[in-house]
Amino acid sequence: MAQRKQGPGDRISEAEHSVMEALWEESPLAAAEVCERVCTANDWSIATVKTLLSRLVAKGAVGTEPDGRKFLYRPLVERDEYIGGESRRLVDRLFGGRAAPLFAHLAESEALTEDDLEEIEALLREMRK
Amino acid sequence: MAQRKQGPGDRISEAEHSVMEALWEESPLAAAEVCERVCTANDWSIATVKTLLSRLVAKGAVGTEPDGRKFLYRPLVERDEYIGGESRRLVDRLFGGRAAPLFAHLAESEALTEDDLEEIEALLREMRK
DNA sequence: GCTTAATGTTTACAAACGTAGTCGTTTTAT
DNA sequence: ATAAAACGACTACGTTTGTAAACATTAAGC
Numbered sequence: 001m002a003q004r005k006q007g008p009g010d011r012i013s014e015a016e017h018s019v020m021e022a023l024w025e026e027s028p029l030a031a032a033e034v035c036e037r038v039c040t041a042n043d044w045s046i047a048t049v050k051t052l053l054s055r056l057v058a059k060g061a062v063g064t065e066p067d068g069r070k071f072l073y074r075p076l077v078e079r080d081e082y083i084g085g086e087s088r089r090l091v092d093r094l095f096g097g098r099a100a101p102l103f104a105h106l107a108e109s110e111a112l113t114e115d116d117l118e119e120i121e122a123l124l125r126e127m128r129k
Numbered sequence: 130m131a132q133r134k135q136g137p138g139d140r141i142s143e144a145e146h147s148v149m150e151a152l153w154e155e156s157p158l159a160a161a162e163v164c165e166r167v168c169t170a171n172d173w174s175i176a177t178v179k180t181l182l183s184r185l186v187a188k189g190a191v192g193t194e195p196d197g198r199k200f201l202y203r204p205l206v207e208r209d210e211y212i213g214g215e216s217r218r219l220v221d222r223l224f225g226g227r228a229a230p231l232f233a234h235l236a237e238s239e240a241l242t243e244d245d246l247e248e249i250e251a252l253l254r255e256m257r258k
Numbered sequence: 259g260c261t262t263a264a265t266g267t268t269t270a271c272a273a274a275c276g277t278a279g280t281c282g283t284t285t286t287a288t
Numbered sequence: 289a290t291a292a293a294a295c296g297a298c299t300a301c302g303t304t305t306g307t308a309a310a311c312a313t314t315a316a317g318c
Contacts, residue, residue, distance in 0.1 A: 013305055017222070031265070047308045050266070055305090069314055070265055083223045084238045087231060090219050091240065093146070094212045099235045100248035102216060106228045107252055109213045111220065119229035121253060123236055124246065142275060160295075176278045179296070184275090198284060199295055 010059040012082065018042055019052045020061065024079040028065060028072035139188040141211065147171055148181045149190065153208040157194060157201035 012020060022037040023029060029037075035049045053073055056062040064071040095101040106112050112120075141149060151166040152158060158166075164178045182202055185191040193200040224230040235241050241249075 011304095014222070015306060044306095045308060046265095047310095048306075051306085051308075054267080080234075083234060086219065086223060087234055088238070088240060090215065091235070093143070094215060098245060099232075099241050100245040100252075103232065103245075103249050104252055105209075105212060105216055106220070107256060109217070111217060112228050116227060116229040116232075117253065117256070120232050120249070123229075123233055124250060124253075127236060127246065140274095144276060173276095174278060175295095176280095177276075180276085180278075183297080 010061070012056070012059065012061055012077075015042070015048075016052050016056050016059075016061070017082075019049065019056060020075060020077075020079075020082065023062065023073060023075045028067075028074040030067070030070050030072055034073065139190070141185070141188070141190055141206075144171070144177075145181050145185050145188075145190070146211075148178065148185060149204060149206075149208075149211065152191065152202060152204045157196075157203040159196070159199050159201055163202065 018038050018041075019034060022034050025037070031050050031053055032046065034053065035044070035046045038044065039046065039049060053062065057064060057073070061075065061077050062073050063076045064073055066072075091097055091099055091102055095105075147167050147170075148163060151163050154166070160179050160182055161175065163182065164173070164175045167173065168175065168178060182191065186193060186202070190204065190206050191202050192205045193202055195201075220226055220228055220231055224234075
């Protein structure tokens with residue numbers, strides 16, 4: 001019965017991602033605690049959170065540790081790893097793997113604030129050092 | 130009855146996106162011509178392409194014009210519009226709408242080539258002008 | 259002790275997706 | 289003229305996702 005290790009093939013869905021964010025913010029958490037942080041925002045019931053947590057565990061993205069008769073859930077993949085993968089996927093899919101066109105597009109579509117620009121300039125200077 | 134106009138709710142799926150890329154590259158195209166450009170790369174049959182085209186038409190992302198007994202397909206949404214939306218979605222979902230953290234992340238994860246850096250610097254200078 | 263509240267597990271079910279086959283019709287080649 | 293090829297429409301079917309209810313077990317309050 002091949003215990004499912006999470007490969008890159010096991011994508012985290014959008015709803016699941018909301019749960020992950022809660023766990024990245026603070027963990028470990030019980031299902032009810034996760035619900036406290038995401039249910040109202042997403043208009044979900046506790047049942048939904050339980051399903052999402054189960055699926056995340058099945059995908060190997062979340063681990064559990066028993067705590068009395070309940071479980072505490074904690075992320076097994078790091079947020080950085082996740083957003084890195086997602087970002088790369090997008091850049092690959094839409095911009096042929098080149099980040100510059102993405103940047104150009106964000107710039108052009110006003111998606112960059114003055115703060116963003118300054119921050120990016122600072123990053124560039126930093127990298128040039 | 131209710132002819133489905135494409136709202137932002139009608140997302141283009143990943144497989145559908147491949148078809149869109151072909152049409153953005155050149156259009157209008159017949160189904161067979163689309164297949165010529167995407168079938169081998171994705172290991173699809175012509176039937177798959179036909180389904181994807183139908184769904185895209187249903188979503189209002191692609192329009193048709195009759196050409197003899199067949200149809201010619203042409204994109205109704207522009208590539209810029211699409212990639213802009215997708216980019217914004219990602220930035221919103223993963224970086225709270227701020228582009229700088231995305232940039233930082235790409236930089237940190239080696240996803241930026243020297244060419245990218247130079248191009249981005251050039252863009253910044255351009256914007257500063 | 260017995261009822262109730264909390265929890266994980268199982269089951270449900272519609273919509274979206276990936277992938278493709280079948281059917282009916284029309285065009286084209288022989 | 290007839291058979292084969294091409295084409296869109298319809299149907300199919302397993303998987304993933306979103307969303308949740310039902311169920312079984314157990315802890316806790318009365």
